[in-house]
Amino acid sequence: MNWHVYSIGPIDYGWHQLRTVRETLEVAVVPCEGSDPREGLDTAASLAFLRSWESAKEAALAAGWEGGFRLEPRVFWLPDDLQMAHGFVFKQDHNGATFVASPQPLPHLAALGAR
Numbered sequence: 001m002n003w004h005v006y007s008i009g010p011i012d013y014g015w016h017q018l019r020t021v022r023e024t025l026e027v028a029v030v031p032c033e034g035s036d037p038r039e040g041l042d043t044a045a046s047l048a049f050l051r052s053w054e055s056a057k058e059a060a061l062a063a064g065w066e067g068g069f070r071l072e073p074r075v076f077w078l079p080d081d082l083q084m085a086h087g088f089v090f091k092q093d094h095n096g097a098t099f100v101a102s103p104q105p106l107p108h109l110a111a112l113g114a115r
Contacts, residue, residue: 001052003059003087003101006109010096011089018074021053021088049086056088056101068093078104 028049061067073090080103087102100109
């Protein structure tokens, strides 16, 4: 996946409003909303989500993330052509900088990082 990674100042509030990566993974294994639990788990969706998380971390490392988390990483959603696309946001442990890995460009974050 081609990530747009932004490094911005520390975000200190509102993290509780987003699901963690772990919580999102738990939801991703369910085949679809309201599905019969006897259908089993959607391992393909789970693996795709985990691959995207790994690639987002690699992109963030290339953008200056030092590899540590101050808080558990979170997932956000953006509307895409036919579905909702997920991105990741996390706070670096060392200096508290917030990193955003988005599947779509977010110009307002680029402007924040340029300050």
